[in-house]
Amino acid sequence: MLVMACVAAACSGGGDGPEPTTADLARTGEIRIGVGEDIWPLTGQGATARHFAAGELNAGVYEALVSMAPDFTVRPGLAQRWEMVGPSTWRFHLRPGVSWHDGRRFGADDVVWSWTGREALLRSVSGTLQTVTKVDDLTVDFVSTTPNLRLPEQLVHPEGPIVPKDSHNDAEPPVGTGPFKVVEYQPRRQLVVERFDGYWGPRARAERLTFRFMPDPEIRLEALRSGEVDMVTGLPRDAVASVEGDGRFHVVRAPAGATQVLSFSSAGQFAADRAVRQAVSLAVDRHRYVAEVLENQGDPGRWMSPPGVLGGAAASVAPSPFEPDRARQILEEAGWKAGPDGTRSSGARRLSLMFIGGPAVPEAAMRFLAAQLKDVGVETTVRKAHDIRTAEQNRDRGYDVELAMPNQNDANPAFLLALRTAPDGDYSALATQAAAATSREEVQRLAAAMTAAVVNRDFSVVPVAGVFHVYGMRKGVDLGEPHPSAINQTWVTLSTS
Numbered sequence: 001m002l003v004m005a006c007v008a009a010a011c012s013g014g015g016d017g018p019e020p021t022t023a024d025l026a027r028t029g030e031i032r033i034g035v036g037e038d039i040w041p042l043t044g045q046g047a048t049a050r051h052f053a054a055g056e057l058n059a060g061v062y063e064a065l066v067s068m069a070p071d072f073t074v075r076p077g078l079a080q081r082w083e084m085v086g087p088s089t090w091r092f093h094l095r096p097g098v099s100w101h102d103g104r105r106f107g108a109d110d111v112v113w114s115w116t117g118r119e120a121l122l123r124s125v126s127g128t129l130q131t132v133t134k135v136d137d138l139t140v141d142f143v144s145t146t147p148n149l150r151l152p153e154q155l156v157h158p159e160g161p162i163v164p165k166d167s168h169n170d171a172e173p174p175v176g177t178g179p180f181k182v183v184e185y186q187p188r189r190q191l192v193v194e195r196f197d198g199y200w201g202p203r204a205r206a207e208r209l210t211f212r213f214m215p216d217p218e219i220r221l222e223a224l225r226s227g228e229v230d231m232v233t234g235l236p237r238d239a240v241a242s243v244e245g246d247g248r249f250h251v252v253r254a255p256a257g258a259t260q261v262l263s264f265s266s267a268g269q270f271a272a273d274r275a276v277r278q279a280v281s282l283a284v285d286r287h288r289y290v291a292e293v294l295e296n297q298g299d300p301g302r303w304m305s306p307p308g309v310l311g312g313a314a315a316s317v318a319p320s321p322f323e324p325d326r327a328r329q330i331l332e333e334a335g336w337k338a339g340p341d342g343t344r345s346s347g348a349r350r351l352s353l354m355f356i357g358g359p360a361v362p363e364a365a366m367r368f369l370a371a372q373l374k375d376v377g378v379e380t381t382v383r384k385a386h387d388i389r390t391a392e393q394n395r396d397r398g399y400d401v402e403l404a405m406p407n408q409n410d411a412n413p414a415f416l417l418a419l420r421t422a423p424d425g426d427y428s429a430l431a432t433q434a435a436a437a438t439s440r441e442e443v444q445r446l447a448a449a450m451t452a453a454v455v456n457r458d459f460s461v462v463p464v465a466g467v468f469h470v471y472g473m474r475k476g477v478d479l480g481e482p483h484p485s486a487i488n489q490t491w492v493t494l495s496t497s
Helices: 108-117 217-226 237-244 274-283 286-292 307-316 324-333 363-375 388-396 425-436 440-457
Strands: 002-005 030-035 066-068 074-076 079-086 089-094 129-136 139-144 180-186 190-195 208-213 249-264 298-300 344-346 352-357 379-384 401-404 461-474 477-481
Touching: 030 217, 074 079, 089 108, 108 129, 108 139, 217 237, 217 461, 237 249, 237 461, 249 274, 249 298, 249 307, 249 477, 274 324, 274 363, 274 461, 286 298, 286 363, 286 461, 307 440, 352 363, 352 388, 363 379, 363 401, 425 440, 440 461, 461 477
Parallel strands: 030 208, 352 379, 352 401
Antiparallel strands: 002 477, 066 074, 079 089, 089 139, 129 139, 180 190, 190 208, 249 401, 249 461, 298 461
C-alpha cells in the first residue's frame, strides 16, 4: 500500500471536536499509527522468527525478492528481473547497490542463506524447493523438485524476506534492506522505525513511524479521537459513519483482499456430510450480513479469494443463493428431523456444530451466523477467540466449522485454494494444472474452477463476505493507493508537513 500523509498542527484542528493540545501533536516528521495485536512474540525465535514482517503490519524493515502490486501482479523488489533457465529452475538477477541498514552490501550469499540456512517460512514454496544456489554475487538460482511456474508469485509474501547471511528476523539489532530501520521495539507496546536514508528505492517521506499495538479496535478508535495517534488500522465498522461525520477525520477503504468464510474442518464430524454443508451455505444471507455486521464495509461473499486476483474468470463462479427453505428440505431428506426445540437430529445424534472464530472476526458476526443456522435447525456451540494464541488452541481442541478470514498474501491466483485439502480427484487435477499453467489467464481460469468446486459443489468453503480494510485518520493524512492485502502495505510515501 502506498501511503501519503500530512500530520501537523494546521492539519489536526478544525471540525466539531476540541483543538488539540501541544501533547496531542506528533514531533515533526513523525506519524503515530494505532495497529492491532503484536503477534511477533508468538512467531518463534531465530530461524522461525517473523519480526517486523508479519500479521497485519509489514513495517518496511525487511524486503523479499519480489513484491505484490495492488492489482495482485508481481513487481521487482530486491530482484530486478527473473527468468526460467530450465524446466525446474528460476534465475533471479539481484539489484546492485543495495545496502543493509548496518552498511554492508546485499548480495547472493544473503539470498542463499535466507532460503537454505534458516527454516523456510512459506508453506507454498518450502514443500517443492530443492536448492537455492549462487551463480555470482548478483545472481541466484531457485531449483524446485518439480516444475513450479508459480514461484515468483509465491515469493512476494512478506513473511519470507531476505535477511543478512548468518542472521535472522529477530537478530539484535534488527538489520534489513527496507526503507525503515528499527530504533525501538517494546513487545506488545510499540515499534518505532526511522527512515533509512541509504535505501535503494524512493526515499521515505516520514522521518519516523511509531506503531502502537492496540488489540482492541475500540481503544484504537478512542486513541484517534483523543489525538494519541494520527491514524488507525482496522477502524470499527460501526464507527465509520461517525468518524466520517467528524470534521477532524476521514476514512479510507482498501478493496477487498480478505474474505470472511465459513470453513469446514476436514477432521470434523460433518466432513463427510455434504447435506449439512450445503444447508449451511443456503442458510446464510450474505447481503444482510454485509449490511448489518459489516455496516456495508464489504461485499457479499462469492469467492474464497478476492475477485481481483481471479481477473475476468471471477465471473464464472456462481453466487451462492440464500434459500433457507431449501436448506430445511435438504436436511429433512438427509434424515435430519426437527425436534421440539427446533434443533434437528438423526436418531440419537443432534445436529450440533462446534463453531469457532478468531480475533479478526467480530462478535456480531458469530452471533449473526449462529442465529441463521439455528433458523434452519442447526445448533452451534460458539468459541470466539480474542487473540491468536487462543484461536490456535481452539483449532487444536477440534471444531466443525470456523469463521476465518484468509488474506491474499500471494500473487498466485490459486494460492488460498491450493492450501486446502482436495475434496475430490478433479480438484487435485485442477491444482496440478494451475501449478503448471504458463499464462496468468490460464491460472485464473483454473483457480475459478477450483473455487466453484469447493464453494458450489462440495460446500466445504462457504464465502460470507469480502472485507474492506478500513483506515481512520486525521484530516491531512491520506492514503494514495491502499493495498487490498494489508500485510503487503509499504509506508515510503507516508509524510508529515
